[in-house]
Amino acid sequence: MKNWWKATGLAAAGAMMLAGCSGTDGGSGSGGEDGETTLTAWAWNVNVGALEDAMALYQEENPDVKIEVEDIGRLDVYDKLSTGLAAGGVGLPDIVLVEDDRIGGYAQAFPDGFLNLSEKGFEDNADQFPSFKQDLATVNDSFYAMPFDAGPGGMFYRRSIFEEASVNPEDIETWDDFLEAGKKIKEATGVAAMPLDKFNDDPTFRMMLNQLGTYYFDENGNIDLTSPEAVMAMEKQMAFEEADLIKEVDGWNGTVSATIDGSVATIPFGAWYYGTIIDQAKDTSGDWGVFLLPAFEEGGNRASNLGGSSWMIPSGGDNEDAAYDFLEFFSTSPEAQVIAMEDYGLFPSLNAAYEEEVFTSEDEFFGGQKIWELFADEMADVETPYYTEDYALGLDEAIKAQADSFNGTDPAEALKAAAERLAERTDREINN
Structure with a gap:
């Protein structure tokens, strides 16, 4: 995996602001009195529904985990995320959607602001995604994001x-x-x-x-x-x-x-x-x-x-492990990824999803063409x-x-x- 992210003064400032702050009021998710865990997430538009549907699948084996997704608009997500990170993680959710072109910038500017997913074992899933999505989700040879949709x-x-x-x-x-x-x-x-x-x-x-x-x-x-x-x-x-x-x-x-x-x-x-x-x-x-x-x-x-996004986990919250487990399921579940594509038009980055029936089916709106197969076949060749x-x-x-x-x-x-x-x-x- 390539690493071209260049440290800047902003990165150094982010490190200073977060030094010693990680883990203080970092997440707004909660554990209920009856043992339930409620994860909080920030996303926008169709990604909200995709996240909620993925949780519904996850709950089949994990009924004590729930999610509350706040749809606050793409730019508002970044404004609130930057503000929360600069404040040492105060008020941040357990999960946040970030477009691929912004992942490295955030991870560099706030090196302690996000969970190092490789340290949690996500490295084992690397080969399940096209190489360019692996590259975009990593900084300094570690995953800081889980690949989601692509374009x-x-x-x-x-x-x-x-x-x-x-x-x-x-x-x-x-x-x-x-x-x-x-x-x-x-x-x-x-x-x-x-x-x-x-x-x-x-x-x-x-x-x-x-x-x-x-x-x-x-x-x-x-x-x-x-x-x-x-x-x-x-x-x-x-x-x-x-x-x-x-x-x-x-x-x-x-x-x-x-x-x-x-x-x-x-x-x-x-x-x-x-x-x-x-x-x-x-x-x-x-x-x-x-x-x-x-x-x-x-x-x-x-x-x-053209485009694409991934999921990141702000560090220091009470539900890091639960957030990681859910997102790992979402990122590596062909069923969840196909639902996100069929219901919300979010093209998956998961290689295994391309083996599902929808990718060989004819699309009536597109004159019976197998358009998803065409898109899937190019993913391995994207630079x-x-x-x-x-x-x-x-x-x-x-x-x-x-x-x-x-x-x-x-x-x-x-x-x-x-x-x-x-x-x-x-x-x-x-x-x-």
């Missing part, structure tokens, strides 16, 4: 649009293939190839970087925005812009609107976007399909990931994205580089300027 990437496409343009998705193997297909679709239907919030988000660029085995940072924590792969990815994205194949949208709602009204032929996103499609575009059942991201060269890597605790700054500068490219700056120059700004903001070296 294997794909191109969600409208069958009717492709058929009208006489384009066969099976013929699209490379980004150049997709560029030519996009031109053909635009000419025949007037529809753009894909949506993008050009000046505020870079999901397609991120997935391209991931499939090329690079990211904002390399495995040593150095800035990698000037790598040949990063330049190639930005240039490829700009080729679609120059061909007028990108529909500019306004954030998430704009992407959803383009999905509903059919003004784009594809949406490059993680597997979790399935839930949005079937919920927001109910009357398009049967008109959808999925193919993997095109490769940059024939026979190249088409696997990618590790090197987030570091400076991921938010890397994202900010990458988006600025993308915006500059759309405004006419040469992609290589835009990325070089972004890397230099990022170096000033993080004190990291640029990988030349």
